[in-house]
Amino acid sequence: MPYIEIKVRKQIDSTLAQKIINKGCVSAVLTTGIITKPAKKLFKEHDVAYAENVPEKMFMESEAQEEG
DSSP states (O other): OOEEEEEOSSEEOHHHHHHHHHTSOEEEEEESSEEOHHHHHHHHHTTOEEEOSOOHHHHHHHHHHHHO
């Protein structure tokens, strides 16, 4: 079943991107940091959507809303 991978880190490089792609069921990646150009290229080649520089507090707020 496809899922969204969330990474709280400064950077996703091509090595990490390939590890994520190798999982085979990731449809999108969200990160609080940046995604390098080679990593973005890999994600595009494998139809994995991505978003970078997502504020960490957005994840916390959504968790609070789900629990409430």
